[in-house]
Amino acid sequence: xxxxFMRMMKEEWRLHSTMFxxxxxxLFPVMIFGIVFMGSxxxxxxxSALPLGNITLITHAMFLVLGIMVGGFGLLGNxxxxxxxxxxxxxxxxxRSLPLSERFIFANFVIKDTVYYFFLWVLPFGAGYIxxxxxxxxxxxxxxxxxxxxxxxxxxGLCTVFLLSSLYVRSKLALVLLGAAVGAGFFAIFLxxxxxxxxxxxxxxxxxxxxxxxxxxxxxxLAGLFIISVILFSPEQTGxxxxxxxxxxPVQKRLAGLPNPPLVAKDFVDLHRSGIGIGQTLFSFVAxxxxxxxxxxxxxxxxxxxxxxxxxxxxxxxxxSTIYTWVTEFDNFSHxxxxxxxxxxxxxxxxxxxAILQVIPAVFxxxxxxxxxxxxxxxxAVVLCISFSFYAAGVMAxxxxxxxxxxxxxxxxxxxxxxxxxxxxxxxxxxxxxNPWYALASLLLFIPALLMVKAAKRRWDTVDPTxx
Amino acid sequence: xxxxxEVADLxxxxxxxxxxxxxxxxxxxxxxxGLLGPNGSGKTTMxxxxxxxxxxxxxxxxxxxxxxxxxxxxxxxxxxxxxxQESPPSFLTAMEYLEFVGAVRKLQDIGEKxxxxxxxxxxxxxxxxxxxxxxxxxxxxxxxxxxxxxxPVLALIDEPLINFDPVMQDVVKGxxxxxxxxxxxxxxxxxILEVAEEICxxxxxxxxGKLLHxxxxxxxxxxxxxxxxxxxxxxxxxxxx
Ligand SMILES: Nc1ncnc2c1ncn2[C@@H]1O[C@H](COP(=O)(O)OP(=O)(O)OP(=O)(O)O)[C@@H](O)[C@H]1O
Ligand SMILES: [Mg+2]
Numbered sequence: 221x222x223x224x225f226m227r228m229m230k231e232e233w234r235l236h237s238t239m240f241x242x243x244x245x246x247l248f249p250v251m252i253f254g255i256v257f258m259g260s261x262x263x264x265x266x267x268s269a270l271p272l273g274n275i276t277l278i279t280h281a282m283f284l285v286l287g288i289m290v291g292g293f294g295l296l297g298n299x300x301x302x303x304x305x306x307x308x309x310x311x312x313x314x315x316r317s318l319p320l321s322e323r324f325i326f327a328n329f330v331i332k333d334t335v336y337y338f339f340l341w342v343l344p345f346g347a348g349y350i351x352x353x354x355x356x357x358x359x360x361x362x363x364x365x366x367x368x369x370x371x372x373x374x375x376x377g378l379c380t381v382f383l384l385s386s387l388y389v390r391s392k393l394a395l396v397l398l399g400a401a402v403g404a405g406f407f408a409i410f411l412x413x414x415x416x417x418x419x420x421x422x423x424x425x426x427x428x429x430x431x432x433x434x435x436x437x438x439x440x441x442l443a444g445l446f447i448i449s450v451i452l453f454s455p456e457q458t459g460x461x462x463x464x465x466x467x468x469x470p471v472q473k474r475l476a477g478l479p480n481p482p483l484v485a486k487d488f489v490d491l492h493r494s495g496i497g498i499g500q501t502l503f504s505f506v507a508x509x510x511x512x513x514x515x516x517x518x519x520x521x522x523x524x525x526x527x528x529x530x531x532x533x534x535x536x537x538x539x540x541s542t543i544y545t546w547v548t549e550f551d552n553f554s555h556x557x558x559x560x561x562x563x564x565x566x567x568x569x570x571x572x573x574x575a576i577l578q579v580i581p582a583v584f585x586x587x588x589x590x591x592x593x594x595x596x597x598x599x600x601a602v603v604l605c606i607s608f609s610f611y612a613a614g615v616m617a618x619x620x621x622x623x624x625x626x627x628x629x630x631x632x633x634x635x636x637x638x639x640x641x642x643x644x645x646x647x648x649x650x651x652x653x654x655n656p657w658y659a660l661a662s663l664l665l666f667i668p669a670l671l672m673v674k675a676a677k678r679r680w681d682t683v684d685p686t687x688x
Numbered sequence: 689x690x691x692x693x694e695v696a697d698l699x700x701x702x703x704x705x706x707x708x709x710x711x712x713x714x715x716x717x718x719x720x721x722g723l724l725g726p727n728g729s730g731k732t733t734m735x736x737x738x739x740x741x742x743x744x745x746x747x748x749x750x751x752x753x754x755x756x757x758x759x760x761x762x763x764x765x766x767x768x769x770x771x772x773q774e775s776p777p778s779f780l781t782a783m784e785y786l787e788f789v790g791a792v793r794k795l796q797d798i799g800e801k802x803x804x805x806x807x808x809x810x811x812x813x814x815x816x817x818x819x820x821x822x823x824x825x826x827x828x829x830x831x832x833x834x835x836x837x838x839x840p841v842l843a844l845i846d847e848p849l850i851n852f853d854p855v856m857q858d859v860v861k862g863x864x865x866x867x868x869x870x871x872x873x874x875x876x877x878x879x880i881l882e883v884a885e886e887i888c889x890x891x892x893x894x895x896x897g898k899l900l901h902x903x904x905x906x907x908x909x910x911x912x913x914x915x916x917x918x919x920x921x922x923x924x925x926x927x928x929x
Contacts, residue, residue: 463816468784472791482791486777493779493818555777557741558769558835559792562761684742 287377
């Protein structure tokens with residue numbers, strides 16, 4: 221166990237550090253630490269707008285979502301990496317030739333992800349808060365407790381996704397049933413008590429009233445989720461050489477009016493057949509956003525009227541922009557390298573695929589608006605979400621070309637990304653809070669988005685594609 | 689005969705590894721040119737540079753009169769390439785992949801052209817199987833087909849024979865010989881020296897990125913030697929030097 225685990229850790233580290241240099245990557249946790257350390261001093265300021273309980277609640281939610289997204293990327297991401305770099309280049313795959321069971325490898329993989337991303341994200345966050353504690357007059361135990369409960373939130377997210385994904389592979393029906401049961405359970409709690417079930421999130425409760433039995437129970441639940449997902453885990457089925465009906469030409473025909481129909485058609489056939497389309501939509505889009513909705517609705521009273529919907533639309537826009545990450549991640553430039561396809565052409569076709577997939581967030585936001593009784597504001601909410609998503613994707617394309625997911629850990633790139641997105645986020649949430657219909661002004665974001673895609677094409681044509 | 693491929697003092701370094709080291713050579717139209725060399729000697733790198741997939745770090749190269757660094761895309765439009773790793777997209781079927789290549793290359797009658805290749809390389813029964821479920825050799829057949837489907841005037845093919853069974857190797861050797869007889873040019877990298885000697889008209893040997901030798905295969909007979917012996921003695925001598 222330790223052997224394979226350590227090697228997987230090293231592999232993950234090398235993957236990231238060779239992409240953009242050891243130093244730049246090592247700076248990533250340092251940056252998180254720094255941001256939180258300084259952010260802690262702003263806490264009193266934030267208090268005046270939002271009670272402390274809500275801030276900690278949101279922080280716990282953030283780590284839950286982080287866990288969900290890291291888990292989603294770990295699993296599906298690994299599938300993608302496998303596709304990008306060929307069958308045997310990742311340990312999770314090549315270890316198959318060793319006398320180890322698939323379950324054992326999967327368990328190692330999950331633990332690796334947990335530990336690795338714990339050091340990358342959770343620990344620096346907690347450490348930043350702890351380091352600031354003496355200056356902000358926060359009792360040290362509270363700071364340590366926060367590190368503990370945030371870790372639990374993060375692991376809750378990870379374990380949930382691992383469970384769901386194991387289930388997803390086993391039986392889609394079971395997944396749907398489980399989802400329905402959990403949803404019904406939450407609804408029942410809400411009906412019976414009138415309290416948002418997010419308030420019962422165990423790590424959050426634990427932070428507010430710590431008890432040893434509570435901690436033990438939380439850990440036991442996490443361990444349970446982990447064990448069940450390992451037991452349910454079924455290795456991908458190989459050896460079935462089914463034949464398939466030709467999809468490529470019909471899809472291409474349907475896309476005829478768009479730029480680069482063959483490249484976009486290939487993307488859609490790929491997304492459809494590999495199941496990545498549905499998997500990613502569920503795990504990297506719908507699941508985190510539902511969680512966010514629950515937690516955001518707790519701070520509703522602190523937001524202006526309609527504020528919840530529009531804040532949610534902006535956040536959905538941020539997450540929708542990561543669709544650019546998955547459309548660029550699931551295939552490998554080597555599929556195109558022997559064809560007359562330039563990196564700029566590929567950026568263009570990926571943007572087209574991205575644009576079509578924006579139907580997902582559009583439908584999602586429409587449903588959210590309808591269900592929260594704000595159907596009248598569907599139009600501005602959807603426009604805000606989609607415009608912001610395009611803008612953020614344009615920034616990503618410019619900064620990272622065709623490999624956005626790995627480059628996110630490059631501190632310089634991430635910083636630029638956060639600044640460029642943060643400013644726009646602030647401006648447009650302010651506008652939408654002032655008057656929901658002002659959100660339509662976000663259509664203007666398409667201009668910088670297009671300019672950035674253009675600049676991205678020029679920029680990334682002049683460097684060797686990665687992985688070469 | 690005019691050269692279709694001219695390499696002048698070409699170098700490519702990956703960080704501090706120099707994969708191609710000041711190489712100059714030229715290949716004439718109608719040649720079946722073999723690029724030989726031990727593992728890691730820079731053959732694949734050379735092919736990637738010549739097809740504009742990666743940029744040289746020194747020197748220059750022209751392919752079909754085009755500068756590979758500035759006009760890589762045009763080079764790839766006109767030539768055919770078999771990459772070292774056979775990696776057609778996992779979730780397209782063999783047929784769909786050829787349709788995809790045809791669409792990108794804007795070919796007419798792609799269906800007919802694909803049929804020709806399914807017949808020639810005998811894998812018509814795998815037409816509708818996903819690329820990820822194909823055997824290695826079948827994937828290689830598919831890559832072979834995509835490289836030649838537009839009948840390029842020049843094809844740069846990286847180790848195309850390695851996964852083929854003896855029967856298929858024979859078919860492919862025949863195809864390549866016939867192809868150059870029609871006046872087209874092949875730039876082939878291979879480890880199978882017997883095959884190189886049998887079908888190539890000229891060859892070059894790389895070792896650690898440096899060019900050790902370049903010349904017609906016929907010269908070997910004049911020297912009273914064969915390609916395998918010649919290769920081994922040259923590479924071993926260079927190794928000790
Ligand atoms: N992307 C890369 N990054 C760093 N070094 C590389 C990369 N690709 C190749 N190299 C190095 O360049 C050198 C030449 O590699 P290349 O693949 O061109 O050799 P080759 O002659 O094709 O070998 P083989 O016969 O094994 O296919 C090797 O030392 C290799 O390690
Ligand atoms: Mg090679």
